[in-house]
Amino acid sequence: MTRDDALALDAADPLAPLRAQFTLPPGLVYLDGNSLGPCPAAAPARLRQVLEQEWAQGLISSWNQAGWIDLPRRVGDKIARLVGAGAGELVVADSTSVNLYKVLSAALGMAAAASPRRRVIVTERGNFPTDLYIAQSLAAEHGCELRLAGPPGEIAAALDEHSAVLLLTQVDYRSGRLHDMAALSAAAQAAGALTVWDLAHSAGALPVALHRDGADFAVGCGYKYLNGGPGAPAFVWVHPRHADQARQPLAGWLGHAAPFDFAPAYAPAPGIGRFVCGTPPILSLAALECGVDTVLAAEPLGGLAALRAKSLALTRLFIERAARLAPALALATPLEEARRGAQVSLSHPEIGWPVMQALIARGVVGDFRAGAPGQPDILRFGFAPLYTRFVDAWDAAAHLGQVLAHEEWRRPEFARRQAVT
Amino acid sequence: MTRDDALALDAADPLAPLRAQFTLPPGLVYLDGNSLGPCPAAAPARLRQVLEQEWAQGLISSWNQAGWIDLPRRVGDKIARLVGAGAGELVVADSTSVNLYKVLSAALGMAAAASPRRRVIVTERGNFPTDLYIAQSLAAEHGCELRLAGPPGEIAAALDEHSAVLLLTQVDYRSGRLHDMAALSAAAQAAGALTVWDLAHSAGALPVALHRDGADFAVGCGYKYLNGGPGAPAFVWVHPRHADQARQPLAGWLGHAAPFDFAPAYAPAPGIGRFVCGTPPILSLAALECGVDTVLAAEPLGGLAALRAKSLALTRLFIERAARLAPALALATPLEEARRGAQVSLSHPEIGWPVMQALIARGVVGDFRAGAPGQPDILRFGFAPLYTRFVDAWDAAAHLGQVLAHEEWRRPEFARRQAVT
Numbered sequence: 079m080t081r082d083d084a085l086a087l088d089a090a091d092p093l094a095p096l097r098a099q100f101t102l103p104p105g106l107v108y109l110d111g112n113s114l115g116p117c118p119a120a121a122p123a124r125l126r127q128v129l130e131q132e133w134a135q136g137l138i139s140s141w142n143q144a145g146w147i148d149l150p151r152r153v154g155d156k157i158a159r160l161v162g163a164g165a166g167e168l169v170v171a172d173s174t175s176v177n178l179y180k181v182l183s184a185a186l187g188m189a190a191a192a193s194p195r196r197r198v199i200v201t202e203r204g205n206f207p208t209d210l211y212i213a214q215s216l217a218a219e220h221g222c223e224l225r226l227a228g229p230p231g232e233i234a235a236a237l238d239e240h241s242a243v244l245l246l247t248q249v250d251y252r253s254g255r256l257h258d259m260a261a262l263s264a265a266a267q268a269a270g271a272l273t274v275w276d277l278a279h280s281a282g283a284l285p286v287a288l289h290r291d292g293a294d295f296a297v298g299c300g301y302k303y304l305n306g307g308p309g310a311p312a313f314v315w316v317h318p319r320h321a322d323q324a325r326q327p328l329a330g331w332l333g334h335a336a337p338f339d340f341a342p343a344y345a346p347a348p349g350i351g352r353f354v355c356g357t358p359p360i361l362s363l364a365a366l367e368c369g370v371d372t373v374l375a376a377e378p379l380g381g382l383a384a385l386r387a388k389s390l391a392l393t394r395l396f397i398e399r400a401a402r403l404a405p406a407l408a409l410a411t412p413l414e415e416a417r418r419g420a421q422v423s424l425s426h427p428e429i430g431w432p433v434m435q436a437l438i439a440r441g442v443v444g445d446f447r448a449g450a451p452g453q454p455d456i457l458r459f460g461f462a463p464l465y466t467r468f469v470d471a472w473d474a475a476a477h478l479g480q481v482l483a484h485e486e487w488r489r490p491e492f493a494r495r496q497a498v499t
Numbered sequence: 500m501t502r503d504d505a506l507a508l509d510a511a512d513p514l515a516p517l518r519a520q521f522t523l524p525p526g527l528v529y530l531d532g533n534s535l536g537p538c539p540a541a542a543p544a545r546l547r548q549v550l551e552q553e554w555a556q557g558l559i560s561s562w563n564q565a566g567w568i569d570l571p572r573r574v575g576d577k578i579a580r581l582v583g584a585g586a587g588e589l590v591v592a593d594s595t596s597v598n599l600y601k602v603l604s605a606a607l608g609m610a611a612a613a614s615p616r617r618r619v620i621v622t623e624r625g626n627f628p629t630d631l632y633i634a635q636s637l638a639a640e641h642g643c644e645l646r647l648a649g650p651p652g653e654i655a656a657a658l659d660e661h662s663a664v665l666l667l668t669q670v671d672y673r674s675g676r677l678h679d680m681a682a683l684s685a686a687a688q689a690a691g692a693l694t695v696w697d698l699a700h701s702a703g704a705l706p707v708a709l710h711r712d713g714a715d716f717a718v719g720c721g722y723k724y725l726n727g728g729p730g731a732p733a734f735v736w737v738h739p740r741h742a743d744q745a746r747q748p749l750a751g752w753l754g755h756a757a758p759f760d761f762a763p764a765y766a767p768a769p770g771i772g773r774f775v776c777g778t779p780p781i782l783s784l785a786a787l788e789c790g791v792d793t794v795l796a797a798e799p800l801g802g803l804a805a806l807r808a809k810s811l812a813l814t815r816l817f818i819e820r821a822a823r824l825a826p827a828l829a830l831a832t833p834l835e836e837a838r839r840g841a842q843v844s845l846s847h848p849e850i851g852w853p854v855m856q857a858l859i860a861r862g863v864v865g866d867f868r869a870g871a872p873g874q875p876d877i878l879r880f881g882f883a884p885l886y887t888r889f890v891d892a893w894d895a896a897a898h899l900g901q902v903l904a905h906e907e908w909r910r911p912e913f914a915r916r917q918a919v920t
Binding site: 172362 | 558562637640749754760764864
């Protein structure tokens with residue numbers, strides 16, 4: 079295969095026009111959409127409308143007349159289409175961390191009500207820190223045990239009659255490993271445990287099927303594959319068979335059954351509405367809607383199934399080229415495609431940071447993550463199929479090869495400094 | 500006094516030029532800044548910069564290079580200057596409701612550690628619903644009692660050796676009544692209780708002196724007198740003598756002592772940093788900074804003391820004119836100026852809603868709030884001194900008089916519908 083072959087793949091790619099939905103710096107190979115999706119071309123005009131018309135001219139009336147009050151549900155319904163949930167089941171609210179606190183609290187409460195023996199939260203040792211921290215906090219608060227399972231194959235064995243909740247992130251932020259949601263949800267259900275799925279690295283990147291795959295609760299991130307902007311609000315989903323029973327402790331006024339009655343006693347809204355807490359950040363929410371729309375724009379072209387096929391082809395190409403050109407780096411992402419998200423992670427015990435800095439200096443943006451305890455550091459390359467081209471995968475591998483071949487990473491300007499997700 | 504006298508007051512007002520900081524619809528008398536502050540003229544250009552430069556061009560690098568990661572503290576430091584707090588003591592994060600949950604949890608934990616007898620949260624029966632709901636939720640979770648005190652004069656008497664926390668909103672959202680923070684904090688301290696102050700209707704409207712007046716914890720709203728935009732992020736302050744000991748349960752990754760180490764165990768950041776939870780919504784935060792800057796712009800002109808003097812003069816004028824022109828409405832706001840916020844509330848047991856709709860149709864925007872149980876409904880008029888003119892107060896009262904004199908409120912188009920804060 080040659081670079082021209084990569085260009086030919088792009089020319090033949092029916093999804094290629096979707097890239098025009100974004101403003102991307104010319105010449106940059108942006109492979110960090112798993113950390114911050116790019117800016118939708120529609121977002122600046124939409125924000126201008128929100129500021130100059132809805133806020134500046136409409137003022138307080140825009141809560142009703144511009145539909146601000148409905149935005150958490152309206153954007154939630156759009157995200158629901160991307161994760162296999164129904165309309166009215168999912169809302170945009172708060173951050174992923176805050177939403178995790180809500181759903182994990184609710185799940186622990188339901189488990190305790192079903193059986194006082196169920197006092198164990200099972201999760202993965204390598205789960206994203208905020209998932210671990212929120213679970214630690216709630217375990218302490220509820221007098222529960224937090225059980226950390228090791229490799230994916232050992233998770234099901236960690237479930238037993240004491241399990242309250244299985245808390246998993248569908249795609250691992252370090253390795254890009256994709257869990258089998260159906261199998262793990264079934265294992266949890268067989269053990270009598272509820273499942274909480276964090277979709278931060280899967281929503282918008284690949285088909286997620288919350289109903290089909292037996293999930294009970296889910297949260298997800300707006301600013302990665304949903305392209306919602308830096309710190310975009312997150313989302314929360316609760317299976318409708320639980321939503322009317324689930325109690326979450328962040329009992330804010332907008333989660334009330336009748337918030338505009340200003341009643342003195344809290345009465346949770348029916349369904350997912352009770353998982354809203356305070357007033358939603360409209361500017362950030364409006365940008366998130368633009369981002370979600372960029373993913374929905376793929377629906378006439380095959381939607382997430384087509385995007386998934388493309389991201390697998392992109393990661394396959396990058397894995398093959400990187401193995402050839404950068405053999406000093408180990409593949410940390412599963413080769414088996416059914417177990418791979420939209421990201422390729424390469425690892426090295428020592429030079430991960432300067433290699434990534436040298437790549438960025440060449441105009442190839444991935445990112446660096448410190449290794450899990452006892453594990454080597456990770457270089458992450460996200461292949462968001464909405465806007466990443468085959469020639470980007472080709473060029474990224476070529477630049478990586480050059481960085482290593484010429485030992486560019488040894489340059490002093492690539493010495494260590496802080497990373498940001 | 501005549502309308503020309505009101506115009507003369509505006510012509511002589513040294514704060515009058517501050518109004519030019521906002522984009523306001525021509526001809527509108529906007530008296531609802533206590534619900535949603537107007538759009539700073541600088542905000543659209545700043546948001547354009549955040550979207551088109553920082554996000555679209557800088558992408559992930561903007562977390563460091565555009566200073567996004569520092570925004571919660573940078574804007575927090577600016578707000579600290581408005582509420583009598585020190586630099587590094589206050590952060591912008593989440594919503595008011597979520598921040599209330601954090602600080603009330605922390606305060607209850609501290610109180611319980613000091614004495615297991617302290618299991619009562621004292622608050623006001625008429626506190627804003629979200630304050631009541633969050634307190635109800637935490638009281639249930641911690642096995643505490645929620646004691647609802649009646650009129651302001653009875654609050655101190657509700658405190659005793661069982662009190663854990665006194666939770667108050669400094670300015671009442673319905674009546675505009677201003678609490679004496681120093682006296683009530685002293686009463687709480689004398690009883691051995693901690694104080695949590697909600698500054699939603701005071702921050703940016705009048706001088707707040709958290710340190711001087713003996714507060715322990717505070718939260719506040721970004722979208723009212725701070726002009727931060729619809730659903731702007733809120734803020735949270737903890738007295739530095741508590742901050743390193745306080746534990747809050749929303750243990751998100753950005754509140755970790757070293758978030759970018761991605762360590763498996765939660766270790767709270769020193770000081771106020773532990774009250775941050777997830778990734779901040781940058782677009783909304785950038786707009787909030789523009790709003791806060793509009794208040795800081797008053798500093799060379801006497802700052803909040805000067806703004807306070809003006810808002811009292813505005814409310815005084817409106818109260819006098821409304822008493823003359825709309826005697827059917829009762830004044831629900833204290834006449835004593837030391838007990839009045841920047842808002843005037845008029846009440847009527849029956850026609851509050853249609854009167855406000857008729858006023859809005861005349862271009863005078865206040866808002867309506869259902870009365871507390873057993874109390875008449877309220878018409879609220881906010882006199883944010885940054886942009887409200889004396890002639891606005893004059894004209895608002897004149898229109899109100901016309902609405903009542905001609906019984907305009909009887910028109911069918913002013914029948915009841917949903918209100919939004």
